[in-house]
Amino acid sequence: MTAADVPYDFDFTVESAYGHALELLAEYDPIVDGGIHLDLACGAGAIAAQIESRFGTSYVGVDFDQAQVDRLREAGFEAHQSDLESPDCYEALRELIAGRPVASITMLDGFEHLARRDGIGDALGRLSREHGCILVLSVPNVTHRDIAVKLALGSWDYTSTGLLDQTHVRLFGERQLEKDLAGYGLHRIARSDVLLTNSDQHFPDDHSALQQGTTIEVLLSELRDAAEPNAAVNQFVWACVAGPRVPAVAAEHAAAGPKFTVLIRTQGRRVHELQEVLTCLSAQSDQDFEVVVVAHSVDDRLVIGRLVDDTPAGLRGRIRVVHVDRGNRATLLNIGFAAARGRYVTVLDDDDLVLGHWIETFSVLDRKHRGQVLRSLAVVQGASRVDVLGQPGIRATTSPEMPYEEEFSFVKHLSLNQSPFMTLAFPRALFRDFGVRFDESLTTTEDWDYLLRAASLVGVADSREIVAIYHHWAEQESSATEHDAEVWRLNELAIRRKIDSRPLLLQAGETRRIRQLVESEHLYREITAQVPATADDPDRAEALHRLISLLESRSWKATSPLRWAGGVVGRGRDARGAHFTDAQAAEIQQAIAQVERSRSWRLSRWLLRK
């Protein structure tokens, strides 16, 4: 029999799973006087010589295939034939170990070939525990990007060897392998996975979804890469040790959480405000939610504890507090989303309020549009802090106004966020299954960025119900500085760059809005065409375009009641872009500056940034 006739007779190379396995073994220095190394499903014993030369332990190979065992013996190594699928595997292995100490165990690319694994799994767990030894195993990863992309398009190609070896009877991704091993009492302590950008499944060559740079390849690869970190892992190579057995719970039987998680970020400074928020939650008509309070760098943790403890028992039992002493606003969201157990997560900051049917409105949307981002509406109301007879309180200062687009438009959200955080409920699957995380490089507008990415993936379902009050704090406006505005602009640019750098999915109906925008551009050109252009006025045209955009924006229109009669921009309260077509460049620039300085515009910008 030649080597070519022997299946799985692969040479040892440092880049292979064998090489990675030996590196892991070396990290844990498996040298025991008189100890043996047990290599299960050893095949041709590719690592036998390396084991003996590097660690000085006696190699003992075990395989079902008598021919392989014979070859190993001929090569001078100890080898035994044994049925690793036998329920009595442990006893059989104990017999061949014959009382010698086991320094280490390997099982490389064997597990996936076994239809019945409980016997060997039990044996691995018990031997590892009894001998206090390390187990290194390698298993092919069927969640590799190449397989994922092809499967998404209906291809599933078995091959004679490789990731989809036709003799594999059990397929593993990371989570499944972790679960199976934990069931045997084995837990990973280190890993040295074999990475392959293009695996043996990277065929056919002309498959457009596999060819780097095609839109579909970029889209699918980005989705796959974000969802879970093993897209380029060809083989998992893990070092495990014995620990408690963790019975596997079938995914379909995993404990069901509440329908919603209400995530509240707080710094513990707005105690009275947070108490009002919790009262609003006590009064919700639909109580199918939990509350996760993410407390950021709160010095006096008792303050938060007392607020939670004050709440009625029915709510108190559903509140968890997570203290975080690092990171920024986005970090808190990532930690909060990770802690959430609800099907959806909605974020309520500690200084806003919600109406009694806030959760109920999301719940109604869920019944019709499960899996999408759920969106409702909020009003904006001015508020200030007061102290009446020595008690802190909050005072509404202006009428509620509704400046947001009633219907979600991705295209419009590209230029301005029209959705306060608490008006949205995100499917937790986005975080859990798609790996969509908040961008911690953003210091503000992290909600806007997340909404854009979430909406692109799962779409948005609208309710026209007003369910929340977004407080505009007089103190906040007075403390707004040019520095804040600059930070906001930088974050906005970062979001735009990110969006521009990748393919984008759009919900049905968005192309209509794009057409409308294009048509409004035509309108703009018609307006500007009325004024003869001169060679030196491109800046004027740009400025006029900017002014028209400002004056036609919903934010500007919605805040018109805030402007005093006579108009901010000198052409009346109802000034429109068309009124400026005959204006000089300086006048247009002055009007832009006036709009951007006006209280109402600053208000609308602040509404949209929190």
Place this chain on the structure above:
Amino acid sequence: MAESGTIVAPSVTVQSVLFHTAPEAVERALEATHRAAEIGWLEGTGGAVVVSFGDCSPTPILTDALLEEWRGRFPSLGDIRYQFFGENLGHGGAQNRIAETTVSDYLVIANPDVVISPRTIQSLLRVFADGSVGIAEAKQLPIEHPKDYDRRTGATSWAAGAYSMLPTGLFKDIGGFDSESFFMYCDDVDISWRIREAGHKIVFQPGASIFHDKTLSAGARWQPTAAERYFSAEAALLLTYKWSRPDLTDQILASFDAAAHLDTDAARAAAEFRSRAARGALPEQRDAQHKTAEFVGGNYATHRFVL
């Protein structure tokens, strides 16, 4: 409140009128009041808290079994009382009837479905450290009432019946609500002004909050029901008349008449007012010198914003 040198925390009865109220909403409200009472008891800052319901619905809303269950679940409440009136006495009439059995130091006029913040009762009790205060109102969430108040003292024109506390003795001394004149609305404005007329302060305390749900229209405005429009219209006529502003009564009647073809609720209210006048059933007029009542731009106080 004080017995042989021992300070005893004041007792409170929360009075609510039921009328087709959903039991689950009542239960949410009770749970919150129970927790507030528990905190007061644990911290020694509140005395016994009793909740007393008067039911004006055609058939009883609450059963004995449910009441027993609640008494078991909410042990911090001194009692949960329930009277079925078998007739619709109107808000003020029902509150007066409930108050006949109220013996606590303070009573709270409350909507039955409000969910209070855990320290609202204590916050309102603290307002009465100033003995000149006659009635103290909690702030409504999520939509605050727009009437103005002093940012330091809380002084305001009137206290809303959604959740206001006053000494039981004072309530009885002034004869409770004027249920003859006001069936559903503005009885709280009227009683506030009679409290003020008797020399007491009206205080709004934003530090005490209660959740009293509202819905907002697409234009971000409060959406009154037809009944709310009718009884508000009727009350406006009676309140202006009673508090000696016949000029305003005439203006309102004229505006209702002018809009009769558009607003049948207002037209009905005008007809009812004229019928009362013909029967000699209008309330006795008071405050001839206009020292107590406040009528400002169609409201009963200066408003900070439009709702």
